């Protein structure tokens with residue numbers, strides 16, 4: 221799944237549970253960070269390009285894409301630290317990372333939840349699994365954006381005009397796709 225898909229997949233359940241979280245940029249930001257963080261194991265990913273010192277180091281010591289950072293141990297570390305330090309932002313990073321694993325488990329490759337055990341887990345039956353950065357993923361992204369607009373309809377101050385709303389939605393979808401996020 222791409223960074224865009226991961227971020228939307230992590231944020232949507234949060235604001236569905238409590239739309240007011242939309243006004244908490246730190247919590248949303250920490251969840252979004254967690255949602256892209258497992259791909260630090262891939263130097264060409266969105267997060268890998270930004271935290272390239274860490275990403276290059278992981279690559280250098282031989283950590284491959286979709287291995288340890290795509291196991292359940294990765295979000296568990298943040299959950300444990302969050303509980304130990306009573307820190308909601310560490311918990312939010314753990315939550316985002318867990319949703320990342322769920323997102324990648326919808327794709328063809330799947331995720332090695334119990335790495336170094338090399339069994340890759342998939343949440344979907346084989347015919348429904350999709351390719352990262354493929355058209356099915358973009359359909360999912362569009363659906364998530366529609367859901368987010370619906371949840372945030374009172375927060376976004378969009379004029380009460382159906383055609384304007386549709387225009388706004390389509391425009392936002394393409395603006396979102398243009399943002400330089402990959403993997």
Ligand SMILES: [Zn+2]
Pocket residue numbers: 221258259290320324
């Ligand atoms: Zn991933």
